[in-house]
Amino acid sequence: MSGVTDQLIVSKENGVGTILFNNPDRRNAMTFDMWQDLPIVLDDFMNDVEVRVIVVGGAGGKAFCAGADISQFEKNRSSGDSVAIYNAAVEKASNALAGSAKPTIAMIEGFCIGGGLGIALCCDIRIANDLSSFAVPAAKLGLGYRADGLKRLVDLVGPSFAKEIFYTARQFTAAEALTMGLINRQMPRSMLKAYVADYTSMIAANAPLTIFAAKTVIDQLIKPESLYDSALCEKVVEDCFASEDYKEGRKAFMEKRKPNFQSK
Numbered sequence: 001m002s003g004v005t006d007q008l009i010v011s012k013e014n015g016v017g018t019i020l021f022n023n024p025d026r027r028n029a030m031t032f033d034m035w036q037d038l039p040i041v042l043d044d045f046m047n048d049v050e051v052r053v054i055v056v057g058g059a060g061g062k063a064f065c066a067g068a069d070i071s072q073f074e075k076n077r078s079s080g081d082s083v084a085i086y087n088a089a090v091e092k093a094s095n096a097l098a099g100s101a102k103p104t105i106a107m108i109e110g111f112c113i114g115g116g117l118g119i120a121l122c123c124d125i126r127i128a129n130d131l132s133s134f135a136v137p138a139a140k141l142g143l144g145y146r147a148d149g150l151k152r153l154v155d156l157v158g159p160s161f162a163k164e165i166f167y168t169a170r171q172f173t174a175a176e177a178l179t180m181g182l183i184n185r186q187m188p189r190s191m192l193k194a195y196v197a198d199y200t201s202m203i204a205a206n207a208p209l210t211i212f213a214a215k216t217v218i219d220q221l222i223k224p225e226s227l228y229d230s231a232l233c234e235k236v237v238e239d240c241f242a243s244e245d246y247k248e249g250r251k252a253f254m255e256k257r258k259p260n261f262q263s264k
Contacts, residue, residue, distance in 0.1 A: 003040075005033040009059055010041050015052040015204030016197075017045040017102075020059045027066035027111050028058040030119075035089040039096035046101060049263055052204035054100060055196060056123060057107035064108040064132070065116030090115070098122040098152070103203055103211055107196045108132045108183065113171075121152040124215065126183040127199065129192040132174040134182060139169040155222055157181050207245045208263040213237050 004010065009020040019041055021028035045051045058064040068090075097104060097119065106112075106120040108128035113135050120126050136153075138145055145166070154162045161180045165172070174186045187195045203211065213236040220228050240246055245261045252259035 004037045005031070007031055007034050008037055008041060012045075012048065012051060014201065015050060016055055016200045017041075017048070017051040017053070018055045018057070020057050021065050022059040023069065024058075024060035024062065026069055027063035027113075028060070028116070029066045029069035030090075030115055031069045032086060032089060035086075035093045038093040042096045042100060051102065052208055053200045054102055054104045055107050055200060056097070056104065056119065058109060061109050063111040063116075064106065064128075065113070065119055066111045067114030067116050067118075094118065094122050094149075101212055101215070102208075103215060105196060105200065107192065109189070109192060113137065118149055118152070121156060125199075127185045127187065127192065127196055128174045128177065128183045129187055129189040130174050131189055132177070132183075132186075133171040134165075134174075134177045135169065135171040136165050137169045139166060205258065205261075207240070207243075207249060207259070207261045209236075209240050209243050209245055209261075213240050 007022045009018075009022045011018045019038070021030065021034065023029055023031060023034070042054070045054055104123040104125070106123040106126045108120060108126060110129075110131060111133055112120055112128070113133075114137060117134055117136060136145075150162065153165070157165075157180045161182075172180070172182075174183065177183045178186045185195070216236045217233045220233050244264050245259075248261060249259050
């Protein structure tokens, strides 16, 4: 994609938009340019009706993302103003991924550490290989985590596991992550990419409006009751029943064929 850093490898194929973090010498740690350009790529995916599902992964096969690229901190986080600019870019990228209207999958190979785990938590589904490891080393660095970053972790694994992850600051195996509910699936290394390809194909073939409705309602359900938007939840469900895709789904079922959904 023109105008976007080459540290993000972007592709579109068979209804799947893929973003690979491409900083392998630093275990795909996020540079400022990567944080800044991630929302641009996601916005392009949102506006492309052909893209049905989004996959986020790391290039090189050894790391998903090892957090922020600390080598840039002297340049980009050495003053109050620069820290604010950097943090704003991280927040915008994280919110763009977490707020994606299309389903998102983190394909995790190898290290998923710190901010890298934060990125994975912004995705709807996390699928890892059996060599993956997960950690938040904040307690080894004296860093504090804001409530919005911690909330995604607590919502996913619960307060006790979240405390264990932060208190120990150690690396957890893929098997431990699966037990905690931190990841959805654990696959052998040789099978991960094929499994994710099959999963995305399955999702891309389903009705986009139904998936959007489910994503919207589920995201609303985990909000505090005072922020729950019942009108929005009703609307997205009604939009499904009023859609051409609902007619196509019924017709395909009666004709015993695969439906051809058009997102309308």
